[in-house]
Amino acid sequence: MNYTNPPVKSKADVFDWGRVISKFTKIDNLPRELPVSGSERERIISVYNRAIDQVRTDNTDVAMIALEKLSVRWPHFIESSCLYGLLLAKSQRFAEAEKQFEKVLLASPDANAAPMINEWRKEAREERIREEARDSSKRRREHKLLPVRASLASSGILQRAADEDGTGRVQMASRREQEEILRSGGDFRQGVDSSSTGTTKLVYGLLIAVIVASVLFLIFYFVIRPSIVANENRRTRLEWLEAALSEREEEDESISDILDAYKKAFGEIESEE
Known part of the structure; x- marks a missing residue:
């Protein structure tokens, strides 16, 4: 089975984890070097094939639970361990995916798929670094906007509303509300000026x-x-x-x-x- 992904054309392109995952299919047998009994062999194949079906029906969370158990119990089962790492990467859990690919390489460093697994590890690492950079940049922007938002909120220009999920967000007040705030602000300033004069x-x-x-x-x-x-x-x-x-x-x-x-x-x- 060819698990390779077409080379990206530019740095702006994103690695297609889904395409690699789609290359994984059901199996009839386990590798001979996998030290398991006959009953265990049948159970492992059954769990793995059900995970493939769940991935195809978008039940990724259920499939990841089963694949995680297989990769922990039988780390030399490369197909299961790799598929679990790929699903982690597709879920944008790049740090966990990178560690999973490292575990696979440590368990089977001489496997034929080791070079490709190492490429997946590098891709997950690059995605993790880019994600951390985006988060850092976003935090810096939010930090710079904090004084502006605080000023607008204190003046009433911003008001708090509720998202569909019930969480709070800040939005601009209406034009009428802004005019009322500005008028009330003028009256307040006039009163302050009179008090200051006295x-x-x-x-x-x-x-x-x-x-x-x-x-x-x-x-x-x-x-x-x-x-x-x-x-x-x-x-x-x-x-x-x-x-x-x-x-x-x-x-x-x-x-x-x-x-x-x-x-x-x-x-x-x-x-x-």
Whole structure:
């Protein structure tokens, strides 16, 4: 049986796993080198042939379950192990398919089909790498779009709807909804502007009050206060001088005369006031 796939014409072409799978047919006998008993041989052939029928009727999942059991129990049964790997690849489970082909090559490295199995392994590996690259690129694009979607969602331009399967998806809001959102946004901005204006006026008023209070304090501290302090010091010195003269009045007549003159002078001033 020829399991080869026509060579691809360009890198854009995809390996046709289905065409290779279609080459597999039912069997009447197992390879002689397969160490099984007579009853097991008949059962293996029956399970394998039923899997072929299920593949042809698109019951791939059921066929893969049976083929997986055969490949695990009898890894040297190349047809079963290879068909299981091909079905994995067709289901786009390329990483699992690559590992399955590697197991087949390890179990039967000298088989006639080994070169072709190795080609399938390479194809599965390339598909896996391309799929990982696509997923990585998609994640990067989604990451770049996250801020934009978040902004649109917060403004109401995007709304959440339900898919047919019930999962959530994001779609654009209708034109009427967008206009309502923009109008409400304008009213909101107007209210915010009014509130900001009132707050600004209050801040300016408080700032002016602080400036005026600061100026008055500076005038008092540097102009009025020094005069008050000087007058207080002068009064203290005069009181001390008067007390000293009073104590020495009896000792010296000149001091007594000065003290009398001082009292008369202040008495005259008080009388004038």
